[in-house]
Amino acid sequence: MQELLQLPEKPTSEQLLVIEEYLKLQKKERKKNNYGKQNYYEDRQDLTKDLCIFRHSAYKSKPYYMRFYVKDGRYKIVSLKTTDKSHAIELAMQKWKEFSQHVDSGGTVFEKKTQDIIDEYVSYLEKLVEIEQVKKITIQSKKTSIVKLRELVSPYETPSKIPHNFLKDYVLWRRTKNWDRSKHKNNPKPPTDRTINKELQDIQGWINWCIDQKYVGSYLMRDIKVDYQRIDNKKTIEKNPSFTYEDWMKLVVYMRTWIKTEITLKGNEKKNMFYRKVTRLLLLILGNTGMRLHESLSLTWRDVEVITKKGIGKKSGKPFVRYGVRIQIPPDTKTGSREVVCQGGQYFIQLKELYKEKIGHFPKPDQPLFMNAGTLTSKKDDFYGKPLSGSFFRRLWYELRDEMRELKGIEFFNNYTLHSCRAWFINEKLASGIPPSVVGQIVGHSLKVMETFYKNIEVRSLTEDLIKVRFRNLQDSDFEIYDFDNGEVTV
Numbered sequence: 001m002q003e004l005l006q007l008p009e010k011p012t013s014e015q016l017l018v019i020e021e022y023l024k025l026q027k028k029e030r031k032k033n034n035y036g037k038q039n040y041y042e043d044r045q046d047l048t049k050d051l052c053i054f055r056h057s058a059y060k061s062k063p064y065y066m067r068f069y070v071k072d073g074r075y076k077i078v079s080l081k082t083t084d085k086s087h088a089i090e091l092a093m094q095k096w097k098e099f100s101q102h103v104d105s106g107g108t109v110f111e112k113k114t115q116d117i118i119d120e121y122v123s124y125l126e127k128l129v130e131i132e133q134v135k136k137i138t139i140q141s142k143k144t145s146i147v148k149l150r151e152l153v154s155p156y157e158t159p160s161k162i163p164h165n166f167l168k169d170y171v172l173w174r175r176t177k178n179w180d181r182s183k184h185k186n187n188p189k190p191p192t193d194r195t196i197n198k199e200l201q202d203i204q205g206w207i208n209w210c211i212d213q214k215y216v217g218s219y220l221m222r223d224i225k226v227d228y229q230r231i232d233n234k235k236t237i238e239k240n241p242s243f244t245y246e247d248w249m250k251l252v253v254y255m256r257t258w259i260k261t262e263i264t265l266k267g268n269e270k271k272n273m274f275y276r277k278v279t280r281l282l283l284l285i286l287g288n289t290g291m292r293l294h295e296s297l298s299l300t301w302r303d304v305e306v307i308t309k310k311g312i313g314k315k316s317g318k319p320f321v322r323y324g325v326r327i328q329i330p331p332d333t334k335t336g337s338r339e340v341v342c343q344g345g346q347y348f349i350q351l352k353e354l355y356k357e358k359i360g361h362f363p364k365p366d367q368p369l370f371m372n373a374g375t376l377t378s379k380k381d382d383f384y385g386k387p388l389s390g391s392f393f394r395r396l397w398y399e400l401r402d403e404m405r406e407l408k409g410i411e412f413f414n415n416y417t418l419h420s421c422r423a424w425f426i427n428e429k430l431a432s433g434i435p436p437s438v439v440g441q442i443v444g445h446s447l448k449v450m451e452t453f454y455k456n457i458e459v460r461s462l463t464e465d466l467i468k469v470r471f472r473n474l475q476d477s478d479f480e481i482y483d484f485d486n487g488e489v490t491v
Contacts, residue, residue, distance in 0.1 A: 007019065042056070047092060052067055053066050053067075056079075064083065064085065065078065076099070121206055121210075142202045146202065170200060176190075242424045255280045258276060281354070285344055286422060287425055289342050290443040293390050295329055299329075299330070300369065306349060324341065325343070326340070359373050368386070368387040371385060372387070
């Protein structure tokens, strides 16, 4: 039995310091002597110089654990979840091999949770937008892919547990288990090859970032096979088919009635007709400029310049005024900054007048073209003054389409979308004789894609006389045709 240490009744400060130092040394020595033998280490067996197994005394079941040296005086302890020693040794050697491979390839054994790493990646992407290194629309697209990634890797707590073939059946998964037709009533088809390829690219981007951050070793990428789908440009174009001339005119004519009624198909519900008028002008602007929907929604009034052209009709001899428009597409859009010079300037004038009537003054230069101006029940809220969303206009488009069918019996055989306005613009420009290279420059398409459009409408079979007829018909409609001469709009 050890004798108790006799301490002075009233120790001085110097004596207290000596006692404190003595206790530290004793604690250190005790820990050294008992390490791996007492406390929670039981039945320890060294398998290699840096690897051992032991029972954990804190649990009644006495499960085996493995402990191995990492580096810099750090150890990793992992539960083997077995009380069988032979099985524990087998598991320890197997996991030791996996961890060693993981570390040697640049990974770390002190892993973060997979979902936490995804959160960190999203924050990283948002910072890229803040420093204007990446476009906002690009990040928004990546975030959509990341939603799919979260669900796909949800069974794997850490990145090292993600199997090498986790993308093997991605295409099948996206079009079956991950696709709910009930949530896409107006677009019941599963994701396209192009969409799936984009998602796979975004997922690989996340994996590469994890490797750079040493959250996962490069070995994870070695056996990953990504089955990218072959893209058929013709098939992609057919997904958003161009309006025919007849269908476009049906749409244009019916919209003049649609903006004047406050009755919908759903229970005679009253709607805010202001946004019907805005939607009509959006469709006419898309059909006359060839812009993508998100490009038009990103515009401010500072980006738009209406061009007035006055002249005397050759046949009538009467003066006329036509309006073109010069649009500066913002750099944070899909294809970056570009200038669009085309017809349809009168619709921008009408849009500005419409907002003046609604908000009491003309929109300011820095305000969105298609701006949330409140509703009948709430003139101002958190969204007031912000751009209207694509989903907002898609809902109104489906409402318009349904009313044309139910109230007027106008049935479109093609599955037209808002993007069909852009396809209509392209096809009608090509059909009027404007070269594909010029049209491609206006709409932000490559020459390869434009050649596909060109072949689709079989423009080579159009006779000169037929082109003249179509040109004349379009001039008389809500779709105007201008020639392009050195970037200038001419009558």
